Amino acid sequence: MVTKRDxxxxxxxxxxxTQSDIKKSFRSLARKYHPDKNPDDPSAENKFKEIQEAYAILSNVDERRKYDTYGHNRPGGSPFGPDGFQxxxxxxxxLFGGGFESIFGQIFGSSRSNSRRKKGGDLLVRHTISFQSVYDGLDDELEIEALTSCSKCNGSGSKDLDGVRPCPSCNGRGRVQxxxxxxxxxxQVVSDCPACNATGKIVTNPCISCNGEGSSYQAKKIKFSVPPGISTGNRIKITGQGEPPRGNVGENGNLYIEIEVLEHTWFxxxxxxxxxxxPVNYTDLLLGTTVVIxxxxGKDLNIKIPPNSKPGDTITLPRRGLPHMRSSRGRGSVTVLLKLDMPTKISRSLKNKLKELKPEISNSISLEESIIEEAKKRRGK
Ligand SMILES: [Zn+2]
Ligand SMILES: [Zn+2]
Known part of the structure; x- marks a missing residue:
């Protein structure tokens, strides 16, 4: 017998x-040793299986605890049954998405598959908030049409208590192997019993209100709070507000609210x-000014533009940005990019004044001057 590695x-x-370390390491090793990637290396297959077995144990909190206590010689034999890990x-x-987790979720016999069966479906809704709400946070509310447990039959789907019998196909377990x-x-593949739709029960006298389904679509209001600093794509989890479990035995799924932050006009x-x-005009860039927005x-943003600024210069105002989400790191910064705002049309009198000033302005522009000088020099060579 080959000694098992730790x-x-x-x-x-x-x-x-941590669980996330375990998952990360498993994913990268499994990708490396996946049989599809190593068709010419027969040892990769065993290695792949070894990685899977280690992951199956360590990713399961109960199994990991037992392994930490007893190592490979735990009482009661292999947790995978008499034939060991298959x-x-x-x-x-x-291995690139998260798809493997649900596969591993089923391997420790019926207790885990039961707990999987007992949870209702998760729901995802999208919700839009203003840019301002990112700063303040927000107590919000939305209405969803969701599968809700029938109040007439308490989710059983049956008109009376005697009308429910254990499913003969799966002996009331809801799962077939x-x-x-x-x-x-x-x-070993464990799947939902098709005869009873995984509920383990057969309804002989269906509830009229829900047609024996045990649940129906109903509008419900959901209250939730949006933390300051939230970003588009972040999800808020509302535990237990998802769909009810089939047959109303077990817990509800969760509701996820995916946030979309509306764009701000100038931020x-x-x-x-x-x-x-x-956008700043030429004279303000040259002479400097303070712009207040x-x-x-709730406080004004005083943007001090120093004299002799150029388009493309940036001014940073530290700690005037948005809060970091769920963190005490304070606030980000505001960075202002200066752009030259050219007038679309100018009055005749301004035009005349500019013409008068042109020789003086031209002389003061060092960049233009140096380009002309440089060009002259190059031509002279
Ligand atoms: Zn069944
Ligand atoms: Zn009903």
Whole structure:
């Protein structure tokens, strides 16, 4: 018998690795040793299986605790049953997304598959908030049409208590098992019982209100708070506000609210930092000035433009940006990019004055002068 390697050693992690470390290391090793990637190396297949086994144990909190206590010699034999670990069929693409997690979620017998069955579906809705709300945070509300447990039959789907019988196909378990062989791996596949739709129950006298479904679509109001500093794409999780579990046994799924932040008229956002382009005329760039604009924090933003500024210069106002989400790091900064604002038309009198000033202005522009000088020099050569 070959000695089994330590699971932590297999995954190249330390004993105090977090779940996210474990997942990260598994993903990168599994990608490296996936049989599809190593068709000519028969040892890769065993290595791949070894990595899978280590991951199956260490990613499961209960199993990891047992392994930490007993090592490979735990009482009661292999957690994978009498035949030991058989491998799991993972598509290589799953290793790039999160697809492999649900595969591993099923492998420890029926208790885990039951807990999976008992949770209702998760919901995702999108919700738009103003730019200002990113600064202040917000208590908000939205209405969703969601599958909701029927109040008439308490979600059972049955008109009366006697009208529910255990499903004969799965003996009331809701799940059926079979062995499937995919590529090099034989695996035990547990799937939903088609006869009872995984509820484990057959309704003989259906509830009229929900047609025996146990749930129906109903509008419901959801209250939630948006933390300051939130960004487009962030999701707020509302536990238990998803769909009810099938047969109403178990817990509801979760509701995820994906936030979209509306664009601001002149502010652009980079995390907690705010950027803005400020059009300034020629004389203000040259002589300097202070531009005052109203800001998201309720105080004015005083942008001091120093004399002799150029278009493209930036002015940074530290700690006047947006708050960092769920962090005490304070606020980001505001960066103002100066742009030259050219008038579209000018009055006759201004035109005349500029003509008068032109010789003087031309002389004072060093850049233009140096270009002309440089060009003359080059021609002279
Ligand atoms: Zn069934
Ligand atoms: Zn009902």
């Amino acid at each position: 699971y932590y050693e297999v995954l190249e992690i330390s004993k105090d690795a 491998g799991v069929n993972i598509n290589i693409d799953d 079979r062995i499937e062989r995919v590529g090099p791996f034989a695996q 652009e956002r980079d995390g907690a930092d705010i950027l803005m382009a400020l 109203s800001h998201v924090d």
